[in-house]
Amino acid sequence: MVAIKPPIQIKTPANLKRAVTYILKEAKTVLPMKTKTDFPFPIVSKNGKLHFQLVSGHQIEDVSIADEEMILTKLAAAFHKGDDDLKELTDNKQVLAHHIIQSFSPEDNLTPEQVHEIGRKTMLEFLGPDYQFVIATHTDRDHLHNHIIVNTTNSSTLKKLRWQKNTLKNLRAISDKHAAKYGAKIIEPTMKNSYTKYSAWRRQNNFRYELKQRLDFLLKHSTSLEDFKEKAKALEVQIDFSGKFVKYRLLTPLDGKLQERNTRDDTLSKKRLYTLEKIKERVSKNQLTVPTSNIKEMYQQYREEKELDFELKLDVASWQVEQESPKGIYLQLDMGALDSGTILIPSHKVDKKEDGSYTIYIKEKDYFYFLNPDYSEKNRYMMGVTVARQLAKQNGEVLITKNPHISSMRELIKEYNFLVQHGVTDGEQFSHLEERFNQKIADVEKELKRLDGRLARYHKIEGALLALEKTPENTLPALQLLDEMDLPRDVSLSDVSQLIRQYDIEKGALQEFFNDTLREYTNYRELQDVVRVREQAHKHALEEKRL
Template sequence: MPITKVLQIKKTENLKRSINYITQDAKTLKAEINTLEQDSFPMELIDGTLCKRLVSGHNLTDESDAENIFDDFVLMKESADIFNGRSGLNAYQSDLHDPKKVLAHHIIQSFSPEDNLTPEEVHEIGRKTVMELTGGQYQFVIATHLDKGHLHNHIILNTTNTVTLKKFQWKKNTKQTLAAISDKYAEIAGAKVIEPKLNNSYTKYSAWRRQNVYKVEIKERLDFLLRHSLSLEDFKEKAKRLNVTVDFSGKYVKYRLDDKGQQKFTRDRTLSKKGKYSLEEIKKALAKNEVVYSKEDVAAMYQEEQEQKEEDFEYKLDIEEWQVDEVTSQGIFVTVDFGIDQKGQIKIPARMLDQNEDGTFTAYVKQKDFFYFLNPDHSSQNRYITGGTVMKQLSQKSGDLLLKKNKYISKLDRLVDELNFLSDNNVTNSQQYEDLENKLLEQLEETDFELDRLDDRLSEANKIIGALSTYQGQLANVEVAEEILEKNHIDKNTDPYQMKKVLEEVQLERAALKEKRDDVVTNLTKYQSINQERQHKKEDKELKKQL
C-alpha cells in the first residue's frame, strides 16, 4: 500500500523548519471549482482564485498558521517539563533542551498516481492512520502535498501525550504497526501498491529469507524428483525442468534455485542431517523407482501438486455478512476479540475466501497462517495472531460450527494419490510400490492413534458438560463436578452450550477423519486383492511355460 517513511526531529529549529515546509502554500493549496462541496477544509481567496488548504491538525489552536502550530507543540512540552520537574537544574532532561531526545516524528505517506484518489481522500487516510496509531492523545499536523507526480501526506506528530504528558514510545514494531494501519485505510479507500525501494533493513531481511526459504523450496522440489526420476541423468534433466541446478562434481552434492534469485549453491548436508539428498542416498532412492512422470510432464505435475497443497486448509468457516466490516478487492476486514478487553480488526485476504450468493463468505485457513491484529483504540496492542485463533473467535461470535480438517486427512490423500499413480501404471509388484504401501500402512496406524486421541477429547468434553450442568444446577455429586472442572481448568460459570459447540466440532472432525480412514482401508484392501490375483496369474503363466 502507501509507502510510509518516518524521520525523527530532535531540535526546535528543525521542528519549526519542518512545520514551515509541510504547510507551504505552493504545496498544499488546491484550486476549488465545486464550491457547493462541503468539508472541513477552509476556503481562501488567493490571487482571485478560490482555494482549499489541505492542512489540518489535532489538538491545535490554529492549524492554518505554522507559527501557532510550533507554539502549541512547545507549550505542551513545557507543560510536561513543569509537571515532571524538568526545569532549573533538571532542564537538561527536557525534550526542548536535550538535542538527543525526539521532539516529534515526521511521517510521510506516498500514494501511487494510479490510485485515482482525491487529495481529500488521501488526507483522510492520513488522519485516520495517525489517530488510530496514537489513540487521539497526541498533537499532530497533517498536510497533503499536490506539487509532485503523486499525492503524499506529511504528518508531524508531537511526542508528548496531551492527557498523561508522557512520551510517545517508538518501539521496534511501531513502524510495522504504522504501515499496517496505513495499509488498512488505504485499501478500504481503494489505493494500490507501490513497491518500496531497497534499503539496509530490507536487504538484511531478504538475505535472511533467501537463506531460510530457499532450503524449504529446494527440498520440496527434490522430494518430488526423488519420486519421479529413474537415473542420475534423468534426475538432473528433470531438475532443470523445475529450475534447479544440480552439481555432482564435488565432495557434496550442491543445489541452486534458478528462478528465485539464489546466488550461492546449497550443500546437501545443510538440507538433511540424515543425508537424504547426498549422492549415495539419491542413487538408493532412484533404484527403487519403476514408473515416473515423463520429462515433458514433470513440471506441470509438480505445479499441480504444489497448488493442491496451497489450496489445502485446516479450518473452514462461514463468515456471516454482519461480521464483515469492510470488503475490498483484496479481501475483507473483520472484528475479532483477542484477550480481555482487546478488540480489533484483521484482514482475511481474498485467496482464502469464497464469496457466497447470500452475502456470506467461506474462509479456508491454516493454523499457521498469521493475521495482523489492529486494535484501533490501543495500537500498542497490535500483534500477529494465528489462523486458528482467528477462526475460533469468529466462530464463537456467529455461533456457527467451525469445521477443522484433521491434518491426517491430507497426509492420507497424498499417499493414496501416489499409490493410484503406480497402480494405474501396473507397477504393483515392485520395491517402489511396496515402500509406498508400507508408508500408507504406517500412516493408517498413526491415524488410528489420532482417532483414539479425539475419542479421549470427546469423552472429556462430555464429562465437562455434565459437570457444568451438575454444578450450576446444584444437583447431586456437586463435589465430583467441581473436581472435574478444576482438573480441566474450566470456569464453573461457563455456559454448557458453549462446550456443546466445541463437542460438536470435535465430533465433525473425528467423523471426517474416520470416514477417510475407512475409505482408504477399503481401497487398499481392493488393491491388495487385485495385486495378489495379478501375481497368481503371473506365477501360473511362468509355471505353464516351464511345463
C-alpha cells in the same frame, strides 16, 4: 496497501521547525477552490486566486506553528517530571517527533482529499486521541503522499511514545485497512526485509519456502541425479554442487523480486535432506516418473491443489464483515472486554455466497493480524485456529476441521495409483511407498484414538458444567473434576459444546475417509494376491508339462 517507510526521527527543536515548514509549503499542498470538499481546509491565496491548502492538525490550534505547540506540550511534561534543565529539548538525543511519509500509487485514482482523509484516520487509530500531529498532503509528484509529523509526548499523560519492534507493522496494517475502503493499490516498501515472515501470503512469497516445495517435488519425480538436474532446470531452480554445501537459487521472481543470494542446503533442512548424498539416495529408489517436458505443468497443478487445501472451514455471516475490499474481507472479532477489532482474511481464502454471507478456508497455523482500533498497543498476530474458533463462537456456526492426515494420505494414494497404473508394483520405489502408506495407516489409527480421547475428555467437562447449571447436589464433584482437569472456572458450556461438535465432525470425516481408503487398499491387495496365486499356478502347470 500504501508504502510507509520507517519514520524520520526529529531530535532538535530547530529540525522540528524545519520539518513543519517543509511539509506545509504551499507549492506542494494547494488545491484550486473550484474543487468541492467537505473538509475545512485552510484557504490561501496563490497567484491572485484562492486555494484550499491540504493541511490539518490534531490537537493543534494553528498548523503554521505546529512545532511551537508541540514544544509547549513538552515543556509541560518537563515541568511535571521536574526536569528543570529541559534535557529532552537541549541534549539533541531525545526523539521529539516522528516524520512519517505515507505514499500512494498513481494508479489509485484517489483524490487529494481522500488521501488526506486516509492519513488522518490512520493516525487517529494508530495514536489514539491524545497525541498531537500535523498532516500535509503533497500533490507535486506523480504520486500523492502524506507527510505526517507526530509529537512523541502524549498530551494527556505526558508520557513518551515508544517506537518499538512491531510499531511500524501496526502502522502499516492500520493504513492498509483504511486505504482498502478507497480501493488503493499495494505498493511494496523498498527497504530490504520489510515484509513479515509470519503471514501465509508472505510465506508463499518466501524463497526458501518455495525452494523446498520444488525440491521435495523433484525428489519424488526424478530417477537419477542427472534427471534431478534436468528437471530442476525446468522448474527454474539453479543448483551448484561444487562446494562443501549444495547451493540453490530460485530463478523465478516472487512478487516481482529475484533471489539475490544462494541458499545453502543446511539452511533449508536441519536434517540435511538436500545434500548431494541425500539426493542420490532418495532418487535411486524411484523407478517411474513423469518426463521432463511435463514436470512444470505437473508442479503447477500440485501447487494449485495444495493452495486450495484447508484445515478449517467456517461460514461467516454478513454482519461479521466490517468491509469488503479487493484484498479480502475485514472481519469483526471480539476477544473480550476492551479488546475488539478486525482481522483481514485474504480474498484467496474466501468464497462469497449468493445470500451475501461468506465461507472462509484457513489453516490452523496461518497467521492473521488483529487490529484494535481503540488500543493499537493490543494489535497482534493470531493463529488461524484461534481466529476460527472465536468467529464460530460469535455466530454460532459449526467450525469444520479437516484433519491434516486426510491431505497427506490423499497424496500417498495419488502416488500409489500413479505407480500401479503404469505397472510398477514391485521394486524399491514401490516398496518405499508401501512402507510410508502402512506407516500412515498406523498414524491415522493413533489419530482416531487421540480424537476419541479428546471427545471423552470434553464430554466429561460438559457433564460437569451441566451439573453446575442444572443439578446443585452434584456441584462439589463437578468442581473437583474441573479442578483435576486443570480448567479455568470461567470456561463456558457453549465453548465446550462447540469444541465437541468440531471434534465430532473432524473425527467422523477422518474415520469415513480412512475406512474408504483402507477398503480400496485391502481390495487391491487381495486382487493382487489372487493374480499372484494364478500366475504361480500357471507357472507350475507349465513346468509339469515340460516334465
